[in-house]
Amino acid sequence: MSGEIVKSLVVPAHPHPVLCPExxxxxxKIRDAFDQARKTIEESDADLIIIYSTLWPSVIGxxxxxxxxxxxxxxxxxxxxxxxxxxxxxxxxxFAHAWNTANKERGLESRTVAYHGFxxxxxxxxxxxxxxxxxxxxxxxxxxxxxxxxxxxxxxxxSCLDVVKAQGKKAVAISIMSLSNRMFTEPIEPHEDRIHSxxxxxxxxxxxxxxxxxxxxxxxxxxxxxxxxIRVRKVVAFKPMWWLSAMNDxxxxxxxxxxxxxxxxxxxxxxxxxxxxxxxxxxxxxxxxDVEFYGGDRGVLDNPEDxxxxxxxxxxxxxxxxxxNTEKAPKPVGSYxxxxxxxxxxxxxxxxxxxxGDNSIPGGPIKDAEGNPLDYDIKSQTHAVxxxxxxxxxxxxxxxxxxxxxxxxxxxMDRDFQxxxxxxxxxxxxxxxxxxxLAIRALPTPIAVEMKVIAKI
Amino acid sequence: MIEGAEPLGLFMAKxxxxxxxxxxxxPHLVYAENPPQNEPVSEGGWExxxxxxxxxxxxxxxVDYDVLVVxxxxxxxxxxxxxxxxxxxxxxxxxxxxxNLFRFDYDLNIDVELATAIHDQAKSDGMSVKMMxxxxxxxxxxxxxxxxxxxxxxxxxxVSISSNxxxxxxxxxxxxxxxxxxxxxxxxxIEKSGKKCVLLASNSLSHRHFVTETNPPEDMSKxxxxxxxxxxxxxxxxxxxxSGKAQQLIDEMPEFCEQAIAESDGGALTWMIAAMxxxxxxATLHGYGTIIGTGNAIMxxxxxxxxxx
Numbered sequence: 001m002s003g004e005i006v007k008s009l010v011v012p013a014h015p016h017p018v019l020c021p022e023x024x025x026x027x028x029k030i031r032d033a034f035d036q037a038r039k040t041i042e043e044s045d046a047d048l049i050i051i052y053s054t055l056w057p058s059v060i061g062x063x064x065x066x067x068x069x070x071x072x073x074x075x076x077x078x079x080x081x082x083x084x085x086x087x088x089x090x091x092x093x094x095f096a097h098a099w100n101t102a103n104k105e106r107g108l109e110s111r112t113v114a115y116h117g118f119x120x121x122x123x124x125x126x127x128x129x130x131x132x133x134x135x136x137x138x139x140x141x142x143x144x145x146x147x148x149x150x151x152x153x154x155x156x157x158x159s160c161l162d163v164v165k166a167q168g169k170k171a172v173a174i175s176i177m178s179l180s181n182r183m184f185t186e187p188i189e190p191h192e193d194r195i196h197s198x199x200x201x202x203x204x205x206x207x208x209x210x211x212x213x214x215x216x217x218x219x220x221x222x223x224x225x226x227x228x229x230i231r232v233r234k235v236v237a238f239k240p241m242w243w244l245s246a247m248n249d250x251x252x253x254x255x256x257x258x259x260x261x262x263x264x265x266x267x268x269x270x271x272x273x274x275x276x277x278x279x280x281x282x283x284x285x286x287x288x289x290d291v292e293f294y295g296g297d298r299g300v301l302d303n304p305e306d307x308x309x310x311x312x313x314x315x316x317x318x319x320x321x322x323x324x325n326t327e328k329a330p331k332p333v334g335s336y337x338x339x340x341x342x343x344x345x346x347x348x349x350x351x352x353x354x355x356x357g358d359n360s361i362p363g364g365p366i367k368d369a370e371g372n373p374l375d376y377d378i379k380s381q382t383h384a385v386x387x388x389x390x391x392x393x394x395x396x397x398x399x400x401x402x403x404x405x406x407x408x409x410x411x412x413m414d415r416d417f418q419x420x421x422x423x424x425x426x427x428x429x430x431x432x433x434x435x436x437x438l439a440i441r442a443l444p445t446p447i448a449v450e451m452k453v454i455a456k457i
Numbered sequence: 458m459i460e461g462a463e464p465l466g467l468f469m470a471k472x473x474x475x476x477x478x479x480x481x482x483x484p485h486l487v488y489a490e491n492p493p494q495n496e497p498v499s500e501g502g503w504e505x506x507x508x509x510x511x512x513x514x515x516x517x518x519x520v521d522y523d524v525l526v527v528x529x530x531x532x533x534x535x536x537x538x539x540x541x542x543x544x545x546x547x548x549x550x551x552x553x554x555x556x557n558l559f560r561f562d563y564d565l566n567i568d569v570e571l572a573t574a575i576h577d578q579a580k581s582d583g584m585s586v587k588m589m590x591x592x593x594x595x596x597x598x599x600x601x602x603x604x605x606x607x608x609x610x611x612x613x614x615x616v617s618i619s620s621n622x623x624x625x626x627x628x629x630x631x632x633x634x635x636x637x638x639x640x641x642x643x644x645x646x647i648e649k650s651g652k653k654c655v656l657l658a659s660n661s662l663s664h665r666h667f668v669t670e671t672n673p674p675e676d677m678s679k680x681x682x683x684x685x686x687x688x689x690x691x692x693x694x695x696x697x698x699x700s701g702k703a704q705q706l707i708d709e710m711p712e713f714c715e716q717a718i719a720e721s722d723g724g725a726l727t728w729m730i731a732a733m734x735x736x737x738x739x740a741t742l743h744g745y746g747t748i749i750g751t752g753n754a755i756m757x758x759x760x761x762x763x764x765x766x
Contacts, residue, residue, distance in 0.1 A: 056553060057553075057554065058553075058554055059554050059555075059666045059668060059749075060554070060555075060668060060669065060670045061668060061669070073593040074593075075591050075593045075594045075595065077532060077533060077534055077539075077619070078534050078536050078539075079536075080539075080589050080590075080591040080594050081587070081589075081590075081591065083591070084591060109669050113556050113557075115551055115556045115557075115560055116549075116560075117549040117560060118551050118553070118556055119551055119553050119595065143553075145668070147666075147668055182626065183535050183536060185535065185536060185537065185585060185621075185626055186536065186537065186585045187536060187537070187585070187587065232535075232622075232625045232626055265536070
């Protein structure tokens with residue numbers, strides 16, 4: 001199956017376009033833009049709406065709504081005097097669970113939530129009320145983790161894309177966010193509404209200029225600056241562009257259209273729609289590390305200092321003639337290079353799942369510092385091994401497509417072979433190298449899988 | 458009435474703050490107590506803090522008061538300070554961050570008269586305020602947890618005050634000025650009301666969470682402060698409170714909020730200290746413990762013992 005993102009949207013979070021658009025010309029324009037975006041979605045063949053909401057903060061990793069039919073009445077914490085919004089939503093619980101699993105496979109902390117009375121956030125309710133009023137298209141809603149960085153947010157999008165592709169979904173990706181988020185701190189009359197400051201307005205227009213040109217990745221690059229310049233330090237920082245950009249393969253050549261830009265109680269509110277069709281300008285450079293697996297400090301309760309050290313001395317890779325080394329692969333545990341060229345072949349040293357930089361192990365180590373066994377995820381480890389192999393081959397001017405022969409080592413064949421084999425089938429299995437799989441007693445670091453690779457250059 | 462206690466109200470026929478309590482609100486505490494209103498069931502946990510709340514309840518048991526006045530950072534407002542203006546609030550509160558722990562059926566009474574009086578006083582003092590009168594509004598879990606742990610009988614009405622995020626818009630210093638002003642307005646309104654009040658500042662101290670959760674969540678073998686630096690900050694703040702150095706605590710609040718990511722950035726503690734007149738009297742420490750890495754202290758300023766100021 002082959003799924004894809006058919007549209008991407010940026011929409012504002014405040015309840016005014018639902019509850020009282022008629023009170024302000026700008027609010028009505030936002031409402032009209034929502035209606036226009038709804039028609040665009042309806043005319044597409046979308047069968048899933050995926051929401052990343054900055055109005056739903058989380059602490060324990062990311063949370064994904066999995067109640068098939070959450071119902072309640074929402075009242076905004078600030079604008080409760082505008083009225084209530086009853087809701088009854090159609091959630092794709094199967095997708096939510098699959099996304100949660102995919103998150104874990106990529107090293108993320110993640111969980112689903114399905115509780116009667118769960119308070120769906122105002123932004124998600126506004127978006128679904130206006131973009132999907134009849135619940136024709138199932139939706140899924142994901143929180144925004146208050147501690148997550150760009151790497152984690154990017155991986156969150158990639159695991160979502162894993163499921164979109166696996167399930168063959170035609171999905172609409174929506175980031176719910178204000179641009180500048182500084183509101184007036186006093187009540188105002190509707191006719192008094194405007195963007196809080198000229199500086200906020202100028203930054204908003206710059207962001208919208210980029211989005212109108214389909215330059216999602218450029219906005220992602222600017223996220224930290226945008227946050228410093230025009231964002232009030234609320235619970236969640238300006239992360240949604242990282243997610244939306246990664247949902248579109250961090251491209252800069254989408255076809256964008258700004259449907260509306262107005263003020264809502266001083267904050268910058270915009271409705272933007274992006275089509276994956278290239279605008280023909282040519283893609284631009286993506287100059288951040290493209291993270292496939294998350295290896296940050298998510299194991300904090302299990303004493304990450306021990307798990308990162310692993311009790312084994314790390315070495316700089318040796319640099320003798322024909323050596324190939326890369327900073328995108330973990331440091332060796334002895335004096336050897338990552339790989340070595342001989343003729344038109346490249347021989348890789350044994351590659352494990354440890355991550356370059358922090359030495360963490362996606363899917364977790366197999367034991368703690370005292371040698372006590374830990375639960376670990378063999379699929380995450382196997383994915384990480386193959387990703388490290390790809391990075392080394394790329395440094396050598398080759399790729400996974402050129403792999404000829406693989407020898408795999410598993411420390412627990414009974415427990416791990418099936419998971420390892422599934423990841424193999426999805427990746428190297430599609431390329432078709434020869435393979436030998438061996439059970440061994442141990443590896444130098446607390447990992448469960450390692451691969452020895454020969455490839456063409 | 459505790460022997461020797463002489464609440465101001467008896468002498469002056471005017472309202473008074475009989476106690477101020479730092480009453481942290483992690484939902485884990487309610488979860489661990491297994492009250493009938495909460496759906497999830499636990500095997501306990503966080504006993505150090507729950508025993509601390511037990512000591513606070515014992516301390517307040519014989520104190521005569523009419524109403525709990527609580528400020529929670531989990532009702533976050535950006536357009537001024539808000540007050541619940543409905544006499545009855547009945548619904549279910551589900552914590553969006555820890556829904557596995559807190560799904561609480563609440564049925565509480567609001568002292569709308571006092572809430573309105575504080576609102577009006579703050580407004581006349583130049584603050585941005587609003588009454589919340591939407592019957593569909595759901596009360597935040599911070600307010601409920603603090604009140605449940607202090608007075609599980611729910612036989613006293615409450616005044617629920619939002620956390621106006623002055624910090625977000627300006628700085629800790631400006632937030633403190635705004636909360637000091639709100640605290641003084643609260644004290645004036647209480648005095649005029651003739652009511653005896655217990656104030657609850659609903660917040661943790663250091664506020665850096667772990668981002669993973671144990672299974673079960675109440676596995677106390679994994680519970681500890683997130684870092685030594687956080688511990689040192691918490692102990693410093695507790696020492697200041699225990700030694701009656703409220704003004705110094707206020708002075709050091711900006712650094713504390715910045716370095717310990719302290720939840721007092723929501724203004725509750727500053728508001729309460731200001732309402733009590735920035736007391737020189739020491740607070741009583743009833744308990745300290747960590748919850749998912751955050752530092753939490755249960756403190757009581759027994760104002761009813763101080764006599765006329």
